[in-house]
Amino acid sequence: xxxxxxxxxxxxxxxxxxxxxxxxxxxxxxKVGMLISxxxxxxxxxxxxDNVLKMFQKKYGSEPGGKKIEFIRRDTTGPNPEVARRMAxxxxxxxxxxxxxxxxxxxxxxxxxxxxxxxxxxxIITGAATRGIVGEKSPYYLxxxxxxxxxxxxxxxxxxxxxxxxxxxVIADYGPGxxxxxxxxxTFTEAGGVITGVIKVPVRNSEFSGYMQKIKDSGADAAFxxxxxxxxxxxxxxxxxxxxxxxxxxxxxxxxxxxxxSTLDASGDAALGVISVGHYSPTHPAATNQAFVxxxxxxxxxxxxxxxxxxxxxxxxxxxxxxxEAQRGQKFDPDKFIASVKGKQFDSPRGPISLDKTTGDIxxxxxxxxxxxxxxxxxxxxxxxIKDVPAQ
Amino acid sequence: MVFxxxxxxxxxxxxxxxxxxxxxxxxxxxxxxVNLAHVSLCMLGGYVMVTAMERxxxxxxxxxxxxFLITGLFSIALERLVLRFFYGTxxxxxxxxxxxxxxxxxxxxxxxxxxxYKPVSVPVWxxxxxxxxxxxxxxxxxxxxxxxxxxxxxxxxxxxxxRFGAMVRACVDNPRVASGSGLNMQxxxxxxxxxxxxxxxxxxxxxxSLLGLDPNFPFRYLVYMLIVVSVGGMGTIVxxxxxxxxxxxxxxxxxxxxxxxxxxxxxxFTVAVMLWRPQGLMGRKLGHA
Numbered sequence: 001x002x003x004x005x006x007x008x009x010x011x012x013x014x015x016x017x018x019x020x021x022x023x024x025x026x027x028x029x030x031k032v033g034m035l036i037s038x039x040x041x042x043x044x045x046x047x048x049x050d051n052v053l054k055m056f057q058k059k060y061g062s063e064p065g066g067k068k069i070e071f072i073r074r075d076t077t078g079p080n081p082e083v084a085r086r087m088a089x090x091x092x093x094x095x096x097x098x099x100x101x102x103x104x105x106x107x108x109x110x111x112x113x114x115x116x117x118x119x120x121x122x123x124i125i126t127g128a129a130t131r132g133i134v135g136e137k138s139p140y141y142l143x144x145x146x147x148x149x150x151x152x153x154x155x156x157x158x159x160x161x162x163x164x165x166x167x168x169x170v171i172a173d174y175g176p177g178x179x180x181x182x183x184x185x186x187t188f189t190e191a192g193g194v195i196t197g198v199i200k201v202p203v204r205n206s207e208f209s210g211y212m213q214k215i216k217d218s219g220a221d222a223a224f225x226x227x228x229x230x231x232x233x234x235x236x237x238x239x240x241x242x243x244x245x246x247x248x249x250x251x252x253x254x255x256x257x258x259x260x261x262s263t264l265d266a267s268g269d270a271a272l273g274v275i276s277v278g279h280y281s282p283t284h285p286a287a288t289n290q291a292f293v294x295x296x297x298x299x300x301x302x303x304x305x306x307x308x309x310x311x312x313x314x315x316x317x318x319x320x321x322x323x324x325e326a327q328r329g330q331k332f333d334p335d336k337f338i339a340s341v342k343g344k345q346f347d348s349p350r351g352p353i354s355l356d357k358t359t360g361d362i363x364x365x366x367x368x369x370x371x372x373x374x375x376x377x378x379x380x381x382x383x384x385x386i387k388d389v390p391a392q
Numbered sequence: 393m394v395f396x397x398x399x400x401x402x403x404x405x406x407x408x409x410x411x412x413x414x415x416x417x418x419x420x421x422x423x424x425x426v427n428l429a430h431v432s433l434c435m436l437g438g439y440v441m442v443t444a445m446e447r448x449x450x451x452x453x454x455x456x457x458x459x460f461l462i463t464g465l466f467s468i469a470l471e472r473l474v475l476r477f478f479y480g481t482x483x484x485x486x487x488x489x490x491x492x493x494x495x496x497x498x499x500x501x502x503x504x505x506x507x508x509y510k511p512v513s514v515p516v517w518x519x520x521x522x523x524x525x526x527x528x529x530x531x532x533x534x535x536x537x538x539x540x541x542x543x544x545x546x547x548x549x550x551x552x553x554x555r556f557g558a559m560v561r562a563c564v565d566n567p568r569v570a571s572g573s574g575l576n577m578q579x580x581x582x583x584x585x586x587x588x589x590x591x592x593x594x595x596x597x598x599x600x601s602l603l604g605l606d607p608n609f610p611f612r613y614l615v616y617m618l619i620v621v622s623v624g625g626m627g628t629i630v631x632x633x634x635x636x637x638x639x640x641x642x643x644x645x646x647x648x649x650x651x652x653x654x655x656x657x658x659x660x661f662t663v664a665v666m667l668w669r670p671q672g673l674m675g676r677k678l679g680h681a
Contacts, residue, residue: 206603266512
């Protein structure tokens with residue numbers, strides 16, 4: 001009896017569905033794959049992205065350029081090229097997505113480059129900072145994250161200008177770390193500075209006290225640190241404070257990853273006073289950001305805390321919507337999509353940004369910030385702006 | 393001076409590894425059970441501590457016995473409800489089962505506590521440094537060494553001098569004869585498991601401030617723990633202690649004196665020990681049972 005009832009209900013539901021779908025079928029549906037981390041070391045980035053998607057569609061609707069838009073989520077599980085490749089293949093071949101938001105992490109970006117090129121699927125990178133991956137690896141890559149030199153060069157220039165003569169470099173020993181080391185060394189020595197030592201920390205590392213002693217021995221005026229967001233950044237800051245280096249004359253300079261909002265609360269007082277270079281802080285005074293922060297906090301509060309991950313996805317969505325809007329009334333075309341967003345400017349919560357005319361990589365401001373406690377909460381407070389820094 | 397400070401930092405790290413790993417060593421030696429989910433118990437201890445401090449304003453020191461107790465009770469439940477059905481199965485089954493449990497624990501913790509790192513704040517008197525006869529030492533590490541020494545003495549006393557310890561030793565040495573002599577193996581297994589799990593929880597609580605705490609904790613430390621257990625030899629407490637201290641000191645010292653080698657020295661050390669003594673430093677020759 002119950003089964004029959006269910007069947008009836010299903011038939012009714014189905015026919016209703018058909019009826020409502022029929023007239024709309026003239027309208028094109030664009031399928032968008034979200035290829036980011038929903039589990040593993042940066043699971044919070046996945047939640048952050050989902051939050052931002054909700055917020056974005058609330059504000060700008062869900063039919064850019066008169067097209068229906070359907071999101072399909074796939075989990076890269078972190079820096080995991082095999083999984084990323086498999087998921088990208090599934091999205092492109094089986095689900096037939098036309099645009100991808102993501103991937104995150106450099107190994108994933110490299111792994112799926114041939115797929116997006118062959119499938120002609122524009123992909124907006126939301127989490128890989130290696131230089132040159134946009135433009136070089138696939139003509140269909142765009143990026144709304146940042147690149148290592150975009151951060152590191154302004155930091156080295158700022159250090160040289162602010163009476164810092166000798167620097168010891170501490171990096172996580174992998175691609176982006178080496179990129180950071182080379183960029184800092186080149187820029188800083190050209191400006192007349194001296195590098196007193198380079199300390200390379202393995203990517204899997206839980207004990208820092210040996211390295212802290214090395215920093216103490218270095219005799220430098222400042223330590224420049226690059227670590228990926230998460231475990232290493234947190235461990236470094238704690239060890240730095242525990243070893244008493246905070247109370248010495250040595251300044252701590254870092255990239256924004258080390259003081260990223262997602263781990264800033266967990267770092268606690270150890271992060272106070274750290275000078276970092278970054279591209280977004282929730283304390284950024286511009287009106288666009290104030291409104292953005294207000295609506296995020298109203299809806300999601302601190303789960304997870306608002307930071308760069310959210311803004312990166314927000315801007316990826318801005319790019320997506322702009323590209324679809326440019327093709328209003330036409331059938332979706334990937335090459336036209338890419339052409340229409342390259343060179344375009346966007347008003348982001350982080351400040352003005354644009355995509356490079358030739359590569360599609362991001363051009364954005366770099367901010368020099370200092371960690372301060374405001375109203376009981378640790379914040380990256382911007383105090384100097386370097387405008388329109390290219391990604392190369 | 394620098395050498396002594398480095399040595400001390402290494403010892404503190406070693407004691408931490410010891411507290412986290414000793415339970416694993418005993419259960420592996422005694423029950424021949426490969427329980428990789430031991431690392432998840434460490435994480436649980438960490439979250440018990442953080443939650444007790446955050447939600448219930450319990451002071452840091454008081455949260456430590458709480459972490460021991462709750463993790464210990466949880467371990468009994470785990471042993472009675474799941475693990476005991478897999479005693480005597482082959483190693484692969486146990487490894488797959490317990491690694492599955494680790495994955496489950498990661499998702500469960502992420503669901504309830506969120507995927508981000510938990511802020512861990514130890515009392516002010518445990519932060520910063522202190523000068524002791526010319527040596528500048530970190531207070532929290534001094535605290536770790538003290539706790540480590542006390543626990544080691546307690547464990548050794550418990551195993552060597554108490555009746556329960558004697559029963560545990562009997563079960564490790566020869567389970568068949570032990571149960572033939574009327575020892576209730578089930579109860580002894582469960583109790584040992586509880587104490588081992590409790591120690592894991594305590595280790596996790598103590599480590600959270602030094603190593604950070606998030607749902608991926610188990611996979612970050614699983615390898616270290618397995619190294620400690622296999623280098624020390626399964627089932628030996630002294631062996632586990634020596635291995636943990638040696639690896640702690642080797643890790644910190646080589647990072648200072650040979651940073652170019654990265655963290656690889658401890659792995660080379662492990663391989664060398666395994667080639668020389670496959671049963672571990674203090675382990676008995678394999679294949680007697």
